[in-house]
Amino acid sequence: MSTGLDDIPRPRLLTMQIIAAALMIGVISFLGVVLFLVYAQQGGQGQLPAGDLPIVSLVAIAMFVINTPLALFLPNQMGKSALKQMTAAGGKEADIADLLNVRQTTMLISLALLEGTAFCACIGFLLDADTGSLVVVGLCLLLMLALFPTRNRVRNWLDKQMMALQDIRNTGL
Numbered sequence: 001m002s003t004g005l006d007d008i009p010r011p012r013l014l015t016m017q018i019i020a021a022a023l024m025i026g027v028i029s030f031l032g033v034v035l036f037l038v039y040a041q042q043g044g045q046g047q048l049p050a051g052d053l054p055i056v057s058l059v060a061i062a063m064f065v066i067n068t069p070l071a072l073f074l075p076n077q078m079g080k081s082a083l084k085q086m087t088a089a090g091g092k093e094a095d096i097a098d099l100l101n102v103r104q105t106t107m108l109i110s111l112a113l114l115e116g117t118a119f120c121a122c123i124g125f126l127l128d129a130d131t132g133s134l135v136v137v138g139l140c141l142l143l144m145l146a147l148f149p150t151r152n153r154v155r156n157w158l159d160k161q162m163m164a165l166q167d168i169r170n171t172g173l
Contacts, residue, residue: 008154012100016107016149023111024144027118031137034126046129057124057133063117064136068143071113075106079161087168099161103154110147114140 038044082102086095118140125133 007096008100008151008158012104013149013151013154016104016154019104019108020111020144020148023115024141027115027122027137027141027144030119030122034122037126038129042129044129046125046127048127052128054124054128054130054132056120057128057130060117060121060124060133060136063120064139067113067117071110071143071147074113075110078102078106078109083161083165083168086165095162095165096158099158099165100154102161103149103157107147107149111144114144114147118144
């Protein structure tokens with residue numbers, strides 16, 4: 001039961017891609033500013049005195065540990081909830097439009113969780129010049145890239161959701 005590549009309206013896909021790219025570009029831009037401030041203006045030192053406990057960097061690591069599973073599992077739970085609400089809805093065209101709304105919303109939530117963590121890690125690096133913060137930023141960017149909504153990823157997601165929706169309607173759950 002493939003929805004096919006043509007079932008995904010190009011403007012919807014482009015909107016998702018622009019949102020995802022903008023979130024990643026924001027992190028990369030802020031990281032560039034932070035790297036300039038730390039290395040060019042501070043000589044590799046953070047804004048806070050050396051030797052202090054890097055609280056913000058530790059908070060960023062904790063955020064990464066908490067937000068990464070949330071970014072991966074929370075959208076699935078939200079999608080299941082949306083499928084249950086859609087069982088009373090009409091035909092395939094309405095389902096695809098509704099599912100694309102769900103996909104865009106869940107993608108935005110996932111990427112926002114990772115973006116917030118990356119920004120916190122950037123601030124941690126600015127204050128402490130702690131390389132652990134840079135690792136967190138890099139991992140967040142890699143995860144954001146892995147979640148980027150390509151046409152095939154969105155189509156595969158739609159196929160799975162359409163099958164799940166059909167199963168819910170057939171079983172009457």
